[in-house]
Amino acid sequence: MIVGVDHIGLATTDPLRVGEFLGALGLSRVDGGTADDYGVSCEFWRGPDRHIGTDIEIVSPAREGSAIDSRLTGQGAGLYHIAFVVDDVRAELRRLRGLGLSPVDAEPCRGARPGMKVAFMYVPRPASFLVELVEYGPSKRENSV
Numbered sequence: 268m269i270v271g272v273d274h275i276g277l278a279t280t281d282p283l284r285v286g287e288f289l290g291a292l293g294l295s296r297v298d299g300g301t302a303d304d305y306g307v308s309c310e311f312w313r314g315p316d317r318h319i320g321t322d323i324e325i326v327s328p329a330r331e332g333s334a335i336d337s338r339l340t341g342q343g344a345g346l347y348h349i350a351f352v353v354d355d356v357r358a359e360l361r362r363l364r365g366l367g368l369s370p371v372d373a374e375p376c377r378g379a380r381p382g383m384k385v386a387f388m389y390v391p392r393p394a395s396f397l398v399e400l401v402e403y404g405p406s407k408r409e410n411s412v
Contacts, residue, residue: 306333
């Protein structure tokens with residue numbers, strides 16, 4: 268079951284510059300990491316009350332051949348995905364596949380935060396956007412603040 272919005276991902280080749288813009292908007296970097304299975308670096312930014320709100324994730328290539336290379340080449344930088352917290356990422360993959368979403372990942376992968384499991388899916392037309400399903404284990408998001 269989807270329980271909330273975790274973050275909104277922005278794809279870029281210049282995370283430092285995007286971070287400067289987010290800082291100017293009053294957000295602060297709260298954590299980050301690398302999602303090795305996807306070859307991306309991730310920074311998570313949050314508003315002044317660091318305990319509430321939806322994070323903004325800056326996603327950039329960590330290596331050549333990263334999962335976002337073709338996206339950056341074809342569409343350029345910008346809004347990349349919306350991430351939803353789920354109580355069971357495997358169950359949501361099955362449920363949403365049955366509703367017509369196209370899985371990018373057959374199985375969940377390790378995310379950029381401790382205890383984070385993720386899987387990506389495409390929402391079909393007319394919406395046509397990328398969704399990330401996020402499940403937190405024992406080291407939850409709240410511990411990253």
